[in-house]
Amino acid sequence: MVSADILERLSATLAQRRDADPSVSYVAKLFHKGTDAILKKVGEEAVEVVMAAKDGEQLALVREVADLWFHTLVLLAHNGLSHEDVLAELARREGISGIEEKASRKQD
Ligand SMILES: N=c1c2ncn([C@@H]3O[C@H](COP(=O)(O)OP(=O)(O)OP(=O)(O)O)[C@@H](O)[C@H]3O)c2ncn1[C@@H]1O[C@H](COP(=O)(O)O)[C@@H](O)[C@H]1O
Numbered sequence: 001m002v003s004a005d006i007l008e009r010l011s012a013t014l015a016q017r018r019d020a021d022p023s024v025s026y027v028a029k030l031f032h033k034g035t036d037a038i039l040k041k042v043g044e045e046a047v048e049v050v051m052a053a054k055d056g057e058q059l060a061l062v063r064e065v066a067d068l069w070f071h072t073l074v075l076l077a078h079n080g081l082s083h084e085d086v087l088a089e090l091a092r093r094e095g096i097s098g099i100e101e102k103a104s105r106k107q108d
Pocket residue numbers: 010013017024025026027028041066067070
């Protein structure tokens with residue numbers, strides 16, 4: 001089984017890319033282009049996930065979800081956040097029932 005440590009390593013790499021030369025790194029180039037370019041990639045990858053799911057190709061679906069996860073991690077890093085913030089939110093939700101979750105969301 002692949003370890004979730006990949007998220008830790010990827011997160012560290014993304015942080016390093018903030019100061020990297022945009023000409024030699026895909027991520028550094030995306031950071032350099034800014035928020036709109038990152039959001040465009042997230043939107044494109046989300047659409048590709050939907051198309052892969054509709055096609056019923058499991059390998060394609062996994063690859064497109066990996067692209068989507070990757071680009072959302074770039075988006076989080078660009079906003080000073082990481083996978084840890086999302087995991088903390090999921091853990092918070094695990095501790096409350098569906099009814100409480102709905103009430104909590106309404107208050108946000
Ligand atoms: N996990 C990924 C990863 N997943 C997808 N991609 C890139 O995301 C892009 C996906 O976009 P598309 O499928 O639309 O392909 P494309 O047409 O080439 O994309 P565009 O150039 O049009 O944006 C491709 O260029 C992929 O190479 C990734 N690029 C990098 N990583 C990780 O990020 C690390 C740092 O990458 P660099 O910054 O390139 O060193 C790497 O070591 C990897 O671990």
